[in-house]
Amino acid sequence: MKRKLHLLALLSLACGLECTAQVVAPAAKLQLVAxxxxxxxxxxxxAEGNVFFTDQPNNRIWKYDTKGKLSIFMEPAGRANGLYFDNEGYLIACADEQYELWRIGMDKQVEKLAAGxxxxxxxxxxxxxxxxxxLIYFTDPYYQRNYWSRTEPDMPTQGLYLYKNGQVIRLDDQFKKPNGIIGTPDGKMLYVADIGDSKIYRYRVERDGSLTDKQLxxxxxxxxxTIDSKGNIYLTGKGVDVYNPQGERIEHIDVPVNWTANVCFGGRDRDYLFITATDKVFILKMQVKGGY
Incomplete structure (x- = not known):
């Protein structure tokens, strides 16, 4: 696979239309990693600021470390899609190949948490x-995959779920197609995207993990x-749009691809925005830090 690795001198690109605003570092430029x-x-x-990300068509999980080194962490990887680290340093993965939720150790040992x-x-x-x-919260939309033998879902619901104490609990089934999900660092609020209905919802997280007070x-x-230390929410699609906690758009980051799939913060100081965008990954220096 032809790859451009810019580990010492990264390619600089214009970062967008509104980069004079509140979250991107002054004069920062979008940098192509690979x-x-x-x-x-x-x-x-x-916990160290290394970023792990997936290349689902090629069935790999990659690691981009804090020194700028890019390496394959795991292959095959269950056609993993969304990832998140738990409190013990395990990587929770949405393993799409067999419709499963995985827990992956840094020794690459896999525990299959749930499949239905x-x-x-x-x-x-x-x-x-x-x-x-x-507590593990995850979305379960239906996207037909070319590596599946099935051509239709087992259930009509495209929902939001909680994995707790070995049990799967359906929290909300009122979506057209749920997708992105992020919570606040204090664990009190949860944001969920309904990409099929062009909406982001916010919930209050109760002490038992249940959700209340659903609001647009x-x-x-x-x-x-993703979310930053000030509670701003970062949405993806056509570039990255940043909303403050009041639901007002405060910044747009242009990304020179057709689709920006996902974002997180990374780096030793958690002050780089890491952007996955179609066949590329980028980083951008921020004046805010990741909120987790």
Whole structure:
């Protein structure tokens, strides 16, 4: 696979239309880390600031470390999509190949947490967030994959789920196509994108992990999402749009690809935005830090 690695001197690109605003570092430029992937997704930061992300068509999980080194972490990788690190340093993965939720150790040992709800297989877990208390929230839309033998879902519901104490609990089934998910660092609020209905919803997370007080946060869909230390929410699709906690768009980051799939923060100081965008990955210096 032809690949451009810019580890000492990264390619600089204009970062967008509104980069005079509140979250991007002054004079920061979007920097290309690498290209030539199939389709990049699911970035997640570990405790040291390394970023792990997926190339689902090529069935790989990659690692981009804090020194700028890019390497394959795991292959094959269950056609993993969304990723998130739990409190013990395990990588929680939406393993789409067999519609499963995985827990992966840094030794690459896999524990299959769940594959369905009641008597039905999942549609295909897509994105995941782990709360400070260790509860796992994930979305389960249906996207037909060319590596599946099935051509229709086992269940009509495209929902939001909680994995808790070995059990799967359906929290909300009122979506057209749920996708991106992120929670606040204190674990009190959860944001979920309904990309099929161009909406972002916000919930209050109760002490037992259940959700209440569902509200419309923004009339915009999103693929993946992340959050910064000020509570701003980052939405993806056509570039990256940043919304403050009041639901007001405060910044747009242009990304020179047809589709921006996902984002997370990374780096030793958690002050780089890591962007997966079609066949490429980028980083951008920020004046805010990741909120997790």
């Amino acid at each position: 290209d030539g992937f199939g389709f990049t997704e699911g970035p997640a930061m570990d 709800y009641d008597d039905s297989l999942f549609n295909g877990p897509n994105d995941v967030w782990v709360s400070p208390s260790g 946060f923004a009339s915009q869909g999103s693929d993946g999402m």
